[in-house]
Structure formats: structure tokens, C-alpha cells
Amino acid sequence: MPFRNLNLPQSAIDAAEEQDFDLKGYVFEASPEQLRPPRTVRVGLIQNKIVLPTDAPVLEQITALHKRVGEMVEVAAMCGVNIVCFQEAWTMPFAFCTREREPWTEFAESAEDGLTTRFCIQVRLAKKYNMVVVSPILERDEIHGGTLWNTAVVVSNNGNVLGKSRKNHIPRVGDFNESTYYMEGNTGHPVFQTQFGKIAVNICYGRHHPLNWLMYSIHGAELIFNPSATVGLLSEPMWPIEARNAAIANHCFTCAINRVGTEYFENEFTSGDGKKAHHDFGHFYGSSYVAAPDGSRSPGLSRTRDGLLVTEMDLNLNRQVADKWNFKMTGRYEMYAEELKKAIQHDFKPNIKE
Numbered sequence: 001m002p003f004r005n006l007n008l009p010q011s012a013i014d015a016a017e018e019q020d021f022d023l024k025g026y027v028f029e030a031s032p033e034q035l036r037p038p039r040t041v042r043v044g045l046i047q048n049k050i051v052l053p054t055d056a057p058v059l060e061q062i063t064a065l066h067k068r069v070g071e072m073v074e075v076a077a078m079c080g081v082n083i084v085c086f087q088e089a090w091t092m093p094f095a096f097c098t099r100e101r102e103p104w105t106e107f108a109e110s111a112e113d114g115l116t117t118r119f120c121i122q123v124r125l126a127k128k129y130n131m132v133v134v135s136p137i138l139e140r141d142e143i144h145g146g147t148l149w150n151t152a153v154v155v156s157n158n159g160n161v162l163g164k165s166r167k168n169h170i171p172r173v174g175d176f177n178e179s180t181y182y183m184e185g186n187t188g189h190p191v192f193q194t195q196f197g198k199i200a201v202n203i204c205y206g207r208h209h210p211l212n213w214l215m216y217s218i219h220g221a222e223l224i225f226n227p228s229a230t231v232g233l234l235s236e237p238m239w240p241i242e243a244r245n246a247a248i249a250n251h252c253f254t255c256a257i258n259r260v261g262t263e264y265f266e267n268e269f270t271s272g273d274g275k276k277a278h279h280d281f282g283h284f285y286g287s288s289y290v291a292a293p294d295g296s297r298s299p300g301l302s303r304t305r306d307g308l309l310v311t312e313m314d315l316n317l318n319r320q321v322a323d324k325w326n327f328k329m330t331g332r333y334e335m336y337a338e339e340l341k342k343a344i345q346h347d348f349k350p351n352i353k354e
């Protein structure tokens with residue numbers, strides 16, 4: 001079923017214009033059912049540029065991003081959003097390309113009670129607006145030796161931290177040299193039961209791994225967020241396809257979010273490709289969108305401007321599409337599991353007949 005435009009309140013349209021960001025709204029409908037009422041949820045995706053230059057004091061950078069994104073969440077609240085998700089590592093520049101430690105590791109915070117999680121819970125967001133907040137941050141885990149992780153914190157609309165989901169796949173591609181900062185996540189594929197549906201978070205590079213999407217779906221996710229940071233020359237041809245394919249393959253909704261802008265770093269860095277050192281990654285191309293299990297998708301947000309995408313979806317569509325296409329029923333998981341178990345052994349022999 002194709003999406004249609006969502007009517008948004010004039011106050012929200014005016015506020016977005018005044019604060020210089022795009023505001024778009026779409027609806028994905030499902031067929032009426034006899035036994036189940038519609039399960040309607042409104043989701044807000046926020047894409048934004050960093051606010052201050054990357055050499056501004058760390059706390060000032062964090063505070064400026066809290067302020068900017070907080071204002072955008074206020075507009076999401078005017079639009080009746082139930083679940084909001086921010087871009088990957090939203091409180092900082094995407095500085096991992098530099099491979100330098102300082103000051104970037106200073107942006108890391110506790111997932112449970114760091115500055116940003118407290119901001120999400122109390123001051124401005126979850127409790128005030130009765131909204132679930134998905135907040136992807138650079139996490140410092142003090143209990144385990146102060147280790148760093150790339151983590152999404154899920155704050156429930158009653159203000160409790162529901163849990164966290166760590167990035168499972170760490171890129172080693174182009175300037176995305178993140179493996180020098182944190183290891184592959186150890187939280188598996190958690191799904192969070194919220195008042196508005198079961199959600200999961202597949203952080204950025206995980207979207208290239210169909211089995212990663214699958215596992216969130218196997219654990220029951222109805223809506224999978226993909227907060228990202230990725231640049232034009234590297235991934236733009238893949239972007240419109242991957243989250244959309246995942247929605248189809250897993251009978252669920254997916255939400256792909258990418259930051260916008262070009263981030264400049266004072267010290268040059270190389271990409272290990274024999275080319276000259278440079279001060280920036282290239283352009284983060286935004287284009288955040290939502291995809292539905294029937295293969296339809298919303299238009300993307302701008303490639304260059306901050307934006308809030310509000311999408312209303314009826315989660316009943318997931319089961320309706322599943323009942324039609326039966327991917328979960330026809331998937332040969334036992335066979336795949338058996339073969340994968342063999343494939344990871346040292347003495348594995350590929351099944352090639354000659």
C-alpha cells in the first residue's frame with residue numbers, strides 16, 4: 001500500500017521553519033482487521049549537522065547539540081511522535097577517522113547515567129513528552145575498565161533506561177577507522193518492549209549484514225532503527241536499498257537515519273590508500289527514510305539540511321505482509337544454522353561437487 005502525506009500541525013511547521021530545519025510527514029496504512037484494532041505508532045527520525053566547530057571545548061559541543069536536538073524533539077512532540085531516534089554518536093563530531101584519542105574519547109559517557117542519558121530522561125525529552133527516546137552515544141563502561149562502545153541507549157517514555165544495544169559490526173572501510181576506539185558489541189540482538197511496539201537498534205555498518213537485521217527480527221522486533229553516519233562517495237548507492245530490503249526480508253518497519261554536513265578536523269589524516277592526507281571525511285548525505293514490510297518507503301529527508309521525519313505506521317502491516325509472503329514460515333533456519341555451524345570450523349569443506 002503506498003504511503004500518503006501526514007497532516008502536521010501548523011505550529012510545528014512554523015517552528016521548524018523558524019529553527020531552519022525540514023519537517024516532513026508520511027503515513028503507512030494497514031488493512032482493517034476483525035480481531036485486532038490498528039496498532040498505530042508515530043516515529044520521529046532526526047538528522048542534523050554538528051553545531052560548533054570540532055575544536056570547540058568538548059562540553060560546549062555536547063551542550064550545543066543537546067540544545068539543537070532538544071528543540072527538534074519539541075517539534076516532534078507537537079507532531080504527536082511516540083518514539084524518536086537520533087543519528088549515530090549524536091553528541092559529537094564523527095571523529096574516529098582521525099584515529100586520535102584526544103579529545104574524542106572525552107565525549108564518551110555512561111549509558112546508564114551519563115549527561116546525555118540524564119538529558120534524555122528528565123530535562124527535556126522522555127518524561128516531558130511521553131516519548132521513547134533512542135539515543136546513540138559513545139559509551140564509556142566504567143564497570144569494565146572504562147572501555148568504550150558504540151551504543152544506543154533506549155529510554156522508555158516513563159523515564160527509565162530500558163536498556164542498551166551495542167554496535168555489532170565495526171567498519172574497517174575508507175576513513176571509517178572505528179576499530180581503534182571500540183570492539184564489536186557484546187549485547188547480542190536485544191529487542192525492547194515499549195508501550196508503542198517492540199523496537200531494536202542496528203547501528204550503522206550493521207545494515208550491510210542481512211543476518212544482523214534477521215537476528216533482531218528473530219527476537220521479535222517490529223521496528224528496527226538504523227542510526228548511521230556515512231558519506232556520499234562511500235555508500236550513497238547502497239543507502240536507499242539496504243534498510244528497504246531488510247524491511248521486506250524481515251516483515252518489519254526499518255528506519256535509516258544519517259547525519260548531514262561536512263565535518264572539518266584540524267589535524268590532517270590519511271585513509272591508508274596512498275592518497276593525500278585531508279581534513280574531512282566528505283559529505284554526510286542525510287537522506288533519512290522509513291521503509292515498510294510491503295516494500296514501500298517514504299521519501300528521504302534532504303541531503304544537506306537538518307530535518308525531522310515524522311512517520312505514522314500501523315504495525316499490523318507486519319503480520320499482514322508475513323501472512324501473505326510467509327518468509328518466516330518458509331525460511332530454512334535449521335538448515336542454515338547447521339551449515340553455518342560447519343562453515344565456521346577450521347576443517348570446513350565447501351559443498352562443491354566436481
Ligand SMILES: NC(=O)NCCC(=O)O
Nearest residue numbers: 171176204205229230235
Ligand atoms: N558509522 C559507520 O559505521 N560507517 C561505516 C560506513 C557505512 O556503513 O556506510
